[in-house]
Each structure stands twice: as C-alpha cells, then as structure tokens.
Amino acid sequence: MSETQRPDLSDATRGRLLFGGDYNPEQWPEETWHEDVRLMKAAGVNSVTLGVFSWSKLEPEPGAREFGWLDTLMDLMHANGIGVVLATPTSSPPPWMGRLHPDTLPVTEDGRTEWWGGRQHFSHSSATYRRYAAAITEDLAARYGGHPALTMWHINNEYCTFDHGDQAAASFRRWLREKYRTLDALNEAWGTAFWSQGYDTWDGILPPRLPHYMRNPGQVLDFRRFTSDMLLECYVAERDIVRRHTPHLPVTSNFMPLWFGQDAWRWAGEEDVVSVDLYPDPRDPLGAQNGALVQDMTRSQARGPWMLMEQAAGPVNWRGVNHPKPRGLNRLWSLQAVARGADAVCYFQWRQSRQGAEKFHSGMVSHAGEEGRTYQEVKQLGADLARIAPEVTGRHITANIAVLHDWDAWWAGAQDGRLSTQVDYPDVLRAWHRALWQAHLTTDFAHPEHDLTPYSMVVVPQLYALTDAAIDNLLAYARGGGTLVCGFLTGVADEDDRVRPGGMDDRLRELFGIRVLHEWWPLDAGETVACEGFRGTLWSEEIEPADPDDTTRYKGGELDGMPAVLRKDSAWYLSTLPEPEALRDLLARIADGAGVRPVLDGLPEQVEAVRRGELLFLLNHGREPVTVEAPGTHHDLLTGTAVSDRITLGRYEAAVLRP
Structure with missing residues (x-):
C-alpha cells in the first residue's frame, strides 16, 4: 500500500x-x-x-x-x-x-x-x-x-515525557547540530550575546536545567521542539514496525x-x-x-x-x-x-x-x-x-471560519520573562473559540502556514511568534478579500523568538492600519479598561493609528482616545480582550459581514447546532427544556419520529435530524 x-x-x-x-x-x-x-x-x-x-x-x-x-x-x-x-x-x-x-x-x-x-x-x-x-x-x-x-x-x-538527563543532553546536541550546522548559527538564533552565554563547543550545551535565574528563551524554545521530535521518533519507530506487518x-x-x-x-x-x-x-x-x-x-x-x-x-x-x-x-x-x-x-x-x-x-x-x-x-x-x-459514519463537517493555532508560537510566548503572567495562551484561545461557539458558529482550526483560502473568515486569537512564511500567508489571505481578525501580541517575534522591529511585524502593522505600537499596557488580575461600547480585559496597547477605516477607542486613563479595535479593509486588530459577551457580539458581527451565519437562526443560548453532512445535531446543554425552531420536516434518528418546524429538547437532550 x-x-x-x-x-x-x-x-x-x-x-x-x-x-x-x-x-x-x-x-x-x-x-x-x-x-x-x-x-x-x-x-x-x-x-x-x-x-x-x-x-x-x-x-x-x-x-x-x-x-x-x-x-x-x-x-x-x-x-x-x-x-x-x-x-x-x-x-x-x-x-x-x-x-x-x-x-x-x-x-x-x-x-x-x-x-x-x-x-x-x-x-x-x-x-x-x-x-x-x-x-x-x-x-x-x-x-x-x-x-x-x-x-x-x-x-x-x-x-x-520530558527528560533533562545526560542521554537527553547528547540527543539534544545532535538535534541542534542537525538544525544549525554551526555554533555561530546557534549562538545567533539563541541570542547568546546576552548574559555572556556564547558557546564555543557543542559539548557545552545542555538541556535547560534549573538555573540561578531565568533561562535562555531560545534554548527553552528549541528544547520544547526537540522533546516533541524525540517522542515522535519513538512513535514512528513502533508505528513502522506494526505497519510492516499489517500495512492494511x-x-x-x-x-x-x-x-x-x-x-x-x-x-x-x-x-x-x-x-x-x-x-x-x-x-x-x-x-x-x-x-x-x-x-x-x-x-x-x-x-x-x-x-x-x-x-x-x-x-x-x-x-x-x-x-x-x-x-x-x-x-x-x-x-x-x-x-x-x-x-x-x-x-x-x-x-x-x-x-x-x-x-x-x-x-x-x-x-x-x-x-x-x-x-x-x-x-x-x-x-x-x-x-x-x-x-x-464517514461524513464531513464544513466550517467557514478557521481559528489559527501553532505550538511554536505558544512555546515561544510562554517564556519566564514575559510582560504578564496573567496572559495564558490556552485561556486566550478558549476565549475566542468560546465567543464563536456561543455565537453558534462552527470553526475549524488551522496552522498559520496552511491554505486559508477555503475560509470566509480567519481569526488569530494570539500568535506571538510567526515565521515570514506565516505572515506572508496572512497577508495574501487578507489582500485576497478574506476577513482576518487578529488579537493582541500577534506577530511580535520571529521563529527564533527575536522581537521584530517596532514590536510587531511592520507588514502586519501596515495591514491593520497601525503607524506605531508605542507600548504594551498589560492589566492586573481583575482589572478592566473602558472602551467604546465594552470593557477590555487582560491587556491594552498604546497604538498610534495610520489610516484605518474604522476604530473603537479606549475611554479614560492613559490610553484615552487611542484605538482599542482597528479595521482596515477586511483586516481587524484587537489590542485588548473584550469581555465575553462583547467578544461574542463583535465576532458575530464581523462573521455576518463576511457572509458566515449560524446553522439556524434564533437558537436558544444553551443549544448547540452542528451540521455533519446532511444531518443536523441539536444539543441542549441546559438543565431546562427548550424549544428550537427548525423550519421544515425532519426525521429524528434518535427517536424515530418526524419533526415539523420545531422540536422540544429536555434537559441534556439531543436530536439528530435528517431532512
């Protein structure tokens, strides 16, 4: 085979x-x-x-x-x-x-x-x-x-499994030599000129072990990549054995x-x-x-x-x-x-x-x-x-929205010396996905270098580190007419965790209508910042706009009058995390403008609706009965009954409707 x-x-x-x-x-x-x-x-x-x-x-x-x-x-x-x-x-x-x-x-x-x-x-x-x-x-x-x-x-x-022992150290050095070829290239990628960390021999390199103070972020980032690769080697070795015996x-x-x-x-x-x-x-x-x-x-x-x-x-x-x-x-x-x-x-x-x-x-x-x-x-x-x-069985799901996610960006952003420990990447990712889920919009996930052209809307909750290829991909998507929505701390660093000039890639700043990103203003736990129409959480930014088509501004405080949300053409940038209902409403409005709408209109808040192939799944996540408007005549595969125009779902009940 x-x-x-x-x-x-x-x-x-x-x-x-x-x-x-x-x-x-x-x-x-x-x-x-x-x-x-x-x-x-x-x-x-x-x-x-x-x-x-x-x-x-x-x-x-x-x-x-x-x-x-x-x-x-x-x-x-x-x-x-x-x-x-x-x-x-x-x-x-x-x-x-x-x-x-x-x-x-x-x-x-x-x-x-x-x-x-x-x-x-x-x-x-x-x-x-x-x-x-x-x-x-x-x-x-x-x-x-x-x-x-x-x-x-x-x-x-x-x-x-993570391993920082001597055998892992030897494997780490082999992995690094294959990636960088020369010590000069490694020292450049890790920024070892800082804190006198330059390596003169491969034998001097260890996994990141417990230090006196903070570890080198480039070393930690590569060690995370290395660990994933070593575990993958273990998987592939066993997979190839069983595949040789049973290729079918x-x-x-x-x-x-x-x-x-x-x-x-x-x-x-x-x-x-x-x-x-x-x-x-x-x-x-x-x-x-x-x-x-x-x-x-x-x-x-x-x-x-x-x-x-x-x-x-x-x-x-x-x-x-x-x-x-x-x-x-x-x-x-x-x-x-x-x-x-x-x-x-x-x-x-x-x-x-x-x-x-x-x-x-x-x-x-x-x-x-x-x-x-x-x-x-x-x-x-x-x-x-x-x-x-x-x-x-075997039926596929079609989603018109992609949420971008990348482990490299997560690993790079999770360094010890970051600006706010309150900003947790998985929590930010969940917040954006939750907003789309609560707006009854079905999403795929994609890597930032994947083909994005099948999607009417692409959202980037946060991708701190991006390769040039990923940035080019986002630019091509937006300039091709796709609706792109990015959250704060996106495009800050390259793949070596080297901060890009201006604190954000200049191509992305131009795309969003940002002339200068003067300063990041992280918020304390529980702190919010007033914006026009909503309150922001976790983060804010001191931005000088260039020529955006639309802005929502901060109100009061140090950032009064500065843009919290910018739009230029079909590209949006959020410099804060709106509170949950505000983020849901904003993303739903942007999605509607991109031609993306829920499977059914008027869905109750606690009901999830997903279409898989021709089947419509309705899931009541609430403890109270609820009536769902489902125009037309359907057959509920779970009960074997006909459903016309509406269906009542009890607590934690579901229906699987076939037209």
Whole structure:
C-alpha cells in the first residue's frame, strides 16, 4: 500500500461508529472476562483496546514472553464480534527495566530521577528503552498481525515525557547540530550575546536545567521542539514496525487535549487516525465549550473523521474534587463528539478498577455493576450510536471560519520573562473559540502556514511568534478579500523568538492600519479598561493609528482616545480582550459581514447546532427544556419520529435530524 493509500479510520469502523474503550482484563480473574463480554454485547460495544499497560504481564522478565492470556482474549473478542485495537505497552515499562537499566529513566530539570512505580517513566532518548520497546512491538505485531479480531494499532499512550538527563543532553546536541550546522548559527538564533552565554563547543550545551535565574528563551524554545521530535521518533519507530506487518490496518496514538508538549500538527501528519482523550469537568459551566474546542481541533488535525479514544463515563480521580456526571450528560457530550466529526466514542475504561491509582476513576461498568446508572446509560448510548451510525459514519463537517493555532508560537510566548503572567495562551484561545461557539458558529482550526483560502473568515486569537512564511500567508489571505481578525501580541517575534522591529511585524502593522505600537499596557488580575461600547480585559496597547477605516477607542486613563479595535479593509486588530459577551457580539458581527451565519437562526443560548453532512445535531446543554425552531420536516434518528418546524429538547437532550 502506497503512502497515498494509507489506511484510515474507515478501515477500522467498517461502516459503524466504534464504541467501547480501554479493557484491562489482566486486573481480573478469567471468569470475569466472560461476564464482561456478555455486558459488552448487551451495551452494543464493538471495539476494545487491549494491552495499553500490559508490559510487565507480557514480558515479566527481560526477554520472556507471556502471550497466552492475550491469545485467549483476542480469540474471545473475535468469537463475540468485538474488534480489538491492540496497543503497544510501551508507555509503562516494567519495574525490572528501571532496576536493571537506570539509563531508561527520565531526569527532571533539577536533576531528580523519575522512578518506576507510576507510568510514563521512560527516557525518550534512551537506546536501551527504544531497543526493548521495538522488541516487544515486533513480537506483538508478528503474533497478532494476522488475527481476525485486530482492527487497528494504538502506539504507547499519551506521550508526555520530558527528560533533562545526560542521554537527553547528547540527543539534544545532535538535534541542534542537525538544525544549525554551526555554533555561530546557534549562538545567533539563541541570542547568546546576552548574559555572556556564547558557546564555543557543542559539548557545552545542555538541556535547560534549573538555573540561578531565568533561562535562555531560545534554548527553552528549541528544547520544547526537540522533546516533541524525540517522542515522535519513538512513535514512528513502533508505528513502522506494526505497519510492516499489517500495512492494511490504521495506526494511532492518543493526544491529550491542547497538550503543551507535542506539536500535534506535525504528529497528525504521521498518524493514520488522529485520536484524543477528552475529560471536561462536569461542574464546569464551560465544559461543553471546552469539549467543542478539542473536538474542532482534533477534526482539523485529522482533516476528517477522528477518534475519541478516552473519556470518562462518570468521575475522574485526578481533580481536587471529582464530581460524577449528572444523568444524561455522558450521552450528550458523546453525541457532541459525533456531531463534531468523531467516528469512534470510547472510554477509559471498561470496568472500574478495584485496586491501583485509578480505582476511583469511573468505568463503563462502575463499582455499582450491571444495575448501576453508569452502565445503564452506557447501554442507552450504545443503542443511540447504532441507530445513527449508518447515516453519520464517514461524513464531513464544513466550517467557514478557521481559528489559527501553532505550538511554536505558544512555546515561544510562554517564556519566564514575559510582560504578564496573567496572559495564558490556552485561556486566550478558549476565549475566542468560546465567543464563536456561543455565537453558534462552527470553526475549524488551522496552522498559520496552511491554505486559508477555503475560509470566509480567519481569526488569530494570539500568535506571538510567526515565521515570514506565516505572515506572508496572512497577508495574501487578507489582500485576497478574506476577513482576518487578529488579537493582541500577534506577530511580535520571529521563529527564533527575536522581537521584530517596532514590536510587531511592520507588514502586519501596515495591514491593520497601525503607524506605531508605542507600548504594551498589560492589566492586573481583575482589572478592566473602558472602551467604546465594552470593557477590555487582560491587556491594552498604546497604538498610534495610520489610516484605518474604522476604530473603537479606549475611554479614560492613559490610553484615552487611542484605538482599542482597528479595521482596515477586511483586516481587524484587537489590542485588548473584550469581555465575553462583547467578544461574542463583535465576532458575530464581523462573521455576518463576511457572509458566515449560524446553522439556524434564533437558537436558544444553551443549544448547540452542528451540521455533519446532511444531518443536523441539536444539543441542549441546559438543565431546562427548550424549544428550537427548525423550519421544515425532519426525521429524528434518535427517536424515530418526524419533526415539523420545531422540536422540544429536555434537559441534556439531543436530536439528530435528517431532512
């Protein structure tokens, strides 16, 4: 199979919505396995992930192989029509590995070794770890590559390891030499003339370890890039092994949502299936919006259907207070994922553990067992997914708005010596996405160097560092008639975190109608600044305009009369973060001017409407019943009933309407 014919999620779904989750039968006696299968079939489970944390069970001592229990389970799943996503167990090495090979253990920035006894305790740069990981992956692929139960491969789990030890230092130096070629180029990129940091030998370069004072931002930025690349090397090594044995089966590894340590744009290009783990807080009033953001981002990385690899059927165990999901919320948020492009709805985990660190993390079968509310709601969801699967699987979503996001810009802006620790990039990103979500506007995400021409409107909540190619891309988009809306602290630095002359790229200043950006004025926690028609938060800027077509000005204080919002032609610049309702109204007005409108007019505030293919998903995120105007006659796939012109949704209820 050629690279252009790589398998994708459709090769695993086979016309179904995958439904199931992580199954850890090694925690249970064999008689429980048969009871699990009975309950799985009753709930409509058609997929389980095996082996994620099974390394010590599969390889109890170096070189040993204990596959008998896994043989039994693979056969059991196949006999009952349940597909297997087989995981490589390499996220959690056995205790013997760290004991016999201390070089496999990661080291923190202050020199502490991270020991076994938890998980993710591996050094991505350790040749020993990589050798053992390749060996167990090779043997798993050779043994089960032809098994009829196997539908997909899952590599490792939630890659999230940082390593500042000596092995990582040697790998970091190799990575830097490949990138910069000469020390002069490295010293220039890192700005080592500051604080007498110039390097005269590659051997003098270390990962950023605990310093007396602030670290070199260029060094930290490259170390973040390096870490993402090293983890990606680990993934690709295992992926290539399983792909050699089963070129017809898709391969994935699960992202954590908006995770700081991985450039998921790069990673997504190496995956056949893009998958994510998603755990919104059921007590968070913005939980649904946070879920929508992650779903939109994952769908955009996948460029089509994606996989919800993990969610919780009830409470998690890692918040300060772990609240269960109220009745109906698990179903609602699962259908939200399908509405926004998921072709797989899965959980961690199938049966709630009785021992170990996650025994209070929920499972599809909770400690209450078959009669418990959690399992009964899982059964209902399984039936719902089976009803809508033939109509929804493989269908795409069309969005006319793109939100730009870039890990390099995030990493560069998160330096120690920034102007305000109150400005947190993920919070700014969420605020802009929330405004669009609350305006009932569906969005994609895109990298700033991606093709933006399919979109009527592009928003840039904040991209502190931009390459010249990215800036040229934004300019071409705006000058081609696209509506571009940028937030503060965008285009400040280049890819080496070198501040651009004028404090903002001069091409962008010209685009927005800014003659001089005199000074940044960050705001204290809770402080706001008055503007014409709204109040701004977090940030403000002392701007001298050139020739904008439209301005909204600051009122009072040091910036009185200066522009808070500028527009020149179809390019907008916001030098502050408007309060939530004001940002929603502003972006909705700009979108309307760009010809982008909600799926339905007059939607109640708590109702989310998303069109996937021909289907219209309506999701009531409120606790009170609500009536939605939906002109025309539709068929609700969830209830099997006809709907004419309007539909009433109860608390946490959903409808999937077909014309």
